[in-house]
Amino acid sequence: MTSSRLFEIIYILLEKKKVTAPELAERFEVSVRTIYRDIDALSSAGIPVYCTQGKGGGIGLLEDFVMDKSALTEEEQSQILLSLQCMAVTNHMDAKKLLSRLSSLFQKDDENWVYVDFSRWNPRGEKELFETLKEAILNREVVIFDYYNAKGEYSRREAEPMQLYFRGMDWYLTAFCKKSGEIRIFKLKRLKNLVKTEERFLRKDIRDMKTMPSLEEKKDMEVSVRAEKSLGFRVYDEFDPDWIREEKEAFYITFPCADEEWLYGWLLSFGPGLVVLGPKEVRSEMKRRLRLMAGQYEENI
Known part of the structure; x- marks a missing residue:
């Protein structure tokens, strides 16, 4: 002490x-x-x-006193402080405390050249989910939750949580799933009814895992679409620039993806301003879903 x-x-x-x-x-x-x-x-x-x-x-x-920090370059010191700033915006109290200490140790002011906002975690339920998982990881507690995969399939999972991380615009959980007997990645948006159990587990070191799952989706086909110019804000928000060919009358986009349930809901979200050009199977499935949707409005209510 x-x-x-x-x-x-x-x-x-x-x-x-x-x-x-x-x-x-x-x-x-x-x-x-x-x-x-x-x-x-x-x-x-x-x-x-x-x-x-x-x-x-x-x-x-004494004014000129500086603790020995010669093992770190100026750039490395700045990178450490930036990482702590990113952690601090998730309301991680330990990160805020450590950020203050290291800022003093490195004798660096908060330059505020970058700001990270995870405000999507402000809603009470989502923040509690994040905090519960963090505690379960640190305390090595098995968790149980409901999960909906990309195909819309529901299942009850029991897992040993290993790591939380942020990529793109979403948070993910890496955990050893007892149902599959493998390490799996779960998107937190689809994780519901989370509870911690009293069962403890021995932590697995992610670095030693030879078959770690990847966030990269299986891309087994290419889809081509035409989008009206009025959809330009979404086109540039949601598609890689290399996939986009902008013509005078419209955008023509070809992108790799997996044939999964989320694809059709996402394409339909663009409304009538987007038309699927190919492949034929995706175009046919879009027609089928549109007919079913139209049928819902033809019935007398």
Whole structure:
């Protein structure tokens, strides 16, 4: 505890420049006498800490004191702080605390040259899901949840959560699925009714896994579509620029994808401004679904 408190005192002095012994005593819930013993220990270890008496006095560090951080380059220090900034916006309290400490240690101001916003996690239910999974991973607790895959199929899963990560515009969970006996990747949007169990498991090291699943979708065909110019905002938002050929009257797009349920719902979401040109099987399936949808409105309600 003493060693931890000594390091904490150094971080506080780096950040606040000067504090009083009673302030430190209250923070660490120890006596003022103990704080002065800590200051003597720091001084004996070569830390240039000093005390001044009277009004405006207190405990401080010499102005030119910098903790040894030569193992990291300036660029590496900036990269570490950027990573912590990204973690901090997910309301990760440990990241915010560490960001403050390392900013003082590296003697770098918050430059704010980039801002990451995960505001989609603000809704209460989604934030609780994220926090529950984080706790389950850290505590090695088995979880149970309902899951809907890309084909719209429902299943009840029991899994050992391993890692949460963000890619593109979505959060994913890597977990060992007991049902399949394999490591699987689950999109958090499709994960419902999550509960932690009292069952514990031995953590598997992801780096040692030889058959880690990939987020890359199986792309077994190419789809060609024509989109009206009025859909330009979605075309450039949702398609790779290399797939787009812009003509005077419309956009012509050819893209690789998998023949899965999500594809048709996504294409239909563009409305009448998008027409599937091929392949024939996808065009036929689109016609079939449109006829079924139209039939729903032809019946008398």
